[in-house]
Amino acid sequence: NAGVTQTPKFQVLKTGQSMTLQCAQDMNHNSMYWYRQDPGMGLRLIYYSASEGTTDKGEVPNGYNVSRLNKREFSLRLESAAPSQTSVYFCASSSPGTSGKQTYEQYFGPGTRLTVT
Amino acid sequence: GQSLEQPSEVTAVEGAIVQINCTYQTSGFYGLSWYQQHDGGAPTFLSYNALDGLEETGRFSSFLSRSDSYGYLLLQELQMKDSASYFCAVVYNFNKFYFGSGTKLNVKP
Numbered sequence: 001n002a003g004v005t006q007t008p009k010f011q012v013l014k015t016g017q018s019m020t021l022q023c024a025q026d027m028n029h030n031s032m033y034w035y036r037q038d039p040g041m042g043l044r045l046i047y048y049s050a051s052e053g054t055t056d057k058g059e060v061p062n063g064y065n066v067s068r069l070n071k072r073e074f075s076l077r078l079e080s081a082a083p084s085q086t087s088v089y090f091c092a093s094s095s096p097g098t099s100g101k102q103t104y105e106q107y108f109g110p111g112t113r114l115t116v117t
Numbered sequence: 118g119q120s121l122e123q124p125s126e127v128t129a130v131e132g133a134i135v136q137i138n139c140t141y142q143t144s145g146f147y148g149l150s151w152y153q154q155h156d157g158g159a160p161t162f163l164s165y166n167a168l169d170g171l172e173e174t175g176r177f178s179s180f181l182s183r184s185d186s187y188g189y190l191l192l193q194e195l196q197m198k199d200s201a202s203y204f205c206a207v208v209y210n211f212n213k214f215y216f217g218s219g220t221k222l223n224v225k226p
Contacts, residue, residue: 031212033214035216040219041218041219042204042216042217042218042219043160043204043206043216044216045213045214045215045216048212048213050211050212058213059215090159090160094212094214102148102165102167103162103165104147104148104150104165104208104212104214105150105162105165106150106152106160106162106214107162108159108160108161109159110158110159111159
């Protein structure tokens with residue numbers, strides 16, 4: 001049981017390049033999320049997917065696209081990277097809870113550290 | 118929109134008790150969560166409150182007052198390993214999350 005995995009762990013891009021961040025979870029969760037975290041800041045929601053086949057914008061969606069490929073996988077694409085997108089990107093999945101008690105616990109991947117020059 | 122306020126930094130000594138407050142303004146509020154994040158690591162879940170009152174999990178407790186739009190995380194018997202950032206996060210509109218900017222806790226010997 002690997003939990004939430006993300007690839008790559010580190011990436012350096014030049015302005016204008018594109019790339020896709022991959023995320024997968026093996027906990028059979030319906031909901032998945034992409035966040036960015038800038039130094040000394042909290043997490044800001046980029047996009048989320050409440051279930052397979054659905055996606056919705058979060059607080060900061062501009063410059064990003066997502067694909068919920070199946071229940072396990074949720075990818076984040078930067079079509080034309082900009083220095084303002086330099087950040088740590090976290091993927092998370094969520095379960096409402098178990099045994100009748102809802103906790104909305106989010107499980108986070110290890111993060112991708114992206115630098116755009 | 119959503120807004121959350123929590124102190125940016127708190128310092129306490131080993132063995133002491135510390136309280137980290139969080140006030141929020143949220144539409145579609147479901148509950149308040151707390152997460153811990155060590156430097157360079159990923160956030161990990163600590164607690165969730167949907168109803169008013171205190172939830173206790175070992176040395177950590179979390180409190181919510183929905184009428185006051187206020188919650189806190191209480192850490193008892195502080196240990197050096199508790200030095201980390203602590204984030205409150207509101208759960209709203211069923212499965213959306215909004216995180217605060219975090220409180221950096223420094224535990225001194």
